[in-house]
Amino acid sequence: MKKNNFLGARKTVTVLLATAIAAITLAFVLVKHPDKTLTADKNNGGLYLPGNFKAVIAIDSLAGRARHLAVNTNGDIYVKLRFPDSTGGNIAARDTDHDGKADTIKKFGNYDDKGPYGTSMRVHKGYLYFSSEVNVYRTKLNPNTLVPDGPLELILHDAHGEHEHDAKPLAFDNAGHMYVAFGAPSNACQEQNRVPGSPGIKGCPLLQEYGGIWQFDEAKPNQQQKDGVRYATGLRSVVAMDWNTADNCLYVVAHGRDDLRLLFPKKFSAWQSAVMPAEEFLKIKQGTDVGWPYYYYDPIQHKKLLNPEYGGDGIKAGDGAKYAQPLIAFQAHWAPNDLLFYTGNQFPARYKNGAFVAFHGSTNRSPYPQAGFFVAFVPFKNGVPTGRWEIFADGFAGRNTVVSVSDALCRPMGLSTGPDGSLYVSDTELGRVWRIFYQGDKTKFTSAMLAKMELRKKLPNFKIPDKARNNFATGMLKGGAKIYTTHCVSCHQKDGKGDGNLFPPLGGSEWVTGGKYMEKEPAIRVLLSGLEGPVTVKGKPYNSVMPKHNFLSDAEIAGVLTYIRSNFGNNSSLVTASEVKKIRATLPGK
Template structure:
């Protein structure tokens, strides 16, 4: 009888362990799988759809909401010494994704404009109901409408303006429809625009199209080692669905790459005329513009510094400059993958945070999965199964890594202890 009880207890322990739980039923590392020495916890269990965020000294956190939550498009959190955050207020009646802090100002974007708020010495917003609108009139379609933002060290702000279509077809996402000649939407979308941070109500005419040929950028950050902009692009969809004569379902699931680019002024990443094939390591002509899955596009487009598998949706990019994590992570890039929806009939991919080692401002090794298990599923066949989907990344003053989830609004904090 005693042996049966021991066996039963062991079986129970194995069951809880398989779920990432300890014997008291409490989640270990908030259900995440992490490298040795790292731990994770949730500082906020649920809220609205949290997108990008900033974490400031004194436990103050500003979170951009995809849509206003309880009337506020920016949520204010206060993290206590025990590592739990409480909602301390909010402001802004607009949804969106972008949020950034630099030189005493908080910058935030709607899907059509960018605002800034003056901060006091405690990093509190002085006039939450009276923001300065510094950019207005940005193109917004029914897809890829979010405006991610980042600042450089010379008082410039960079704004992603995503393509309002999948691949600039005459009839969007319709089988066999060809591309619009010249793709005129690139005049106002499908790229990164540069504006000044201190001028009011700038429009396209006051900005500069800094880079083009980028279908949709959600993750972007400024690399301080080489003083350069880096972005992660969402690649185009539905190669097999739209052009089944040229692509198999397997190719549809894997292509094209989700690319990490180092961006200089005037760069062209090829969209919609070409896409990057990470398997062949070359640009291919898009089928909407004369491609057949075999025709190369040549070497006129910007080469990615990393080409990830297709359709994983890189929504967050952060260069780690803290000292809490081991030396290998210093100045490297974390990328939050929101997860795919269009790899059927294969299982979906992504739903994790990866790490890319960097040295002297360039990748120095292969990327690796850093934090996995956000989805809560062994296999995800449809995004609706995912309990959480990573979106935004931020570094805390102590070097901890914060990750948002825009399914339930959970916010994770990842730490390292020797």
């Protein structure tokens, strides 16, 4: 018996040893197998990069497009889809032949809440974390399987439901905490959201549950906002957020407020509304107050000014100096949608622990050129930028002048570092993912290699527009076109195509043309009463706020609707002032 037990034990040890060797071998293949010498795509896949940086398109033409992404320690790529469907909201991709391009792509993540605005995807301690508009999930990663085979855990649920600015960006510290931003469903905490001239509410009640960052347990399931700690406040909308391990602190690049001219046309010009306020790069400590909704940062005057909802006029500073000031004030409306501190070793030493920022590109700088659409780099040391921001990757838009956001070929969204130190960038328009890497002797990288990228700052996508020369609306301001340019173009764009994310297109929209019955009433009612919450336009979901325009006269509403229904590919009948008057009379309070 003892001999048999000994033989059985030895056999068991042999099997276990063989299994361990196989696992180590597989792990070596998946994790340690060096990539081939990567060959850059022609013209770096359309990107302009400094020095000896190169790029390949690792993934192209995802059917659901892409928002954020994360790269695992074995090189597998996970992408949060912009337009999920019933088969899944995420993509898993693997490069099996190590040429820099994914050759295996699978969809997964069939969870219930898959709106178009859900954001963030991070790999943390062996888990894939990702968020929708109202939930944060995680699932255990297994390097032996491409698609995560662990259970889907609900870590955080936002009981408020979907609303404006409800992205759920994620960051993790080194002490077991998860940080989540809760955007505010308002422009500046007005009594009537986005209604021209509406004053702001003093002692803004939204700040109790919105407009800030909350700290949670990174592993505890089924948390709600009440289970977390409000870590920072005064932040209207944050999508770009990361933890800097070099100084053990949280950082964000916050979206500034919108619509200065639209809401206060007597105080602000179209040019002022296009170039203000700044997108603020901020260091966030517990208790930080950035000043929203009372203040915004003026990148021209280099200081915080009082918002017009609270008596500001573009000059009054009030107590703005008391609030957290930005490390860098980026130009207005560039839409910072991801932030990544680079901890890899592949790039030249100057990039170590510096910050990459993905600017998705503006939608509301009309009637001036839209701007942004690039990845910036900010050199860092000891929690402080050591130089000016730089253009690291450009060319995503495919053109130097973007009149309407729909003109942009691609728009950078998410950032992630691969196990070899490559930088991955996702795009929301073509469903594309670039892998940017460095070739050559990185010790010989010099500042001279940045000169060509610095010259790009003179292009329309980056420079501050000239008030007269760069105004696209010149010669277009008559009748309904004038009303459209004044009240509609900042969201729906000059070409009526919207931004494809928050603001829907007007061309072919059933809300504009009345669908197959060609009814005018829906469009008239939307202008008179506004619209808020999830809607479907041309088969795609949107969730934003269309403010009331009942301050316009019957003739003005008829004129702008006639203009819209006769342009952007629409060919619907005109709208008369009497039709508007008739529907206005049916509204509450009339």
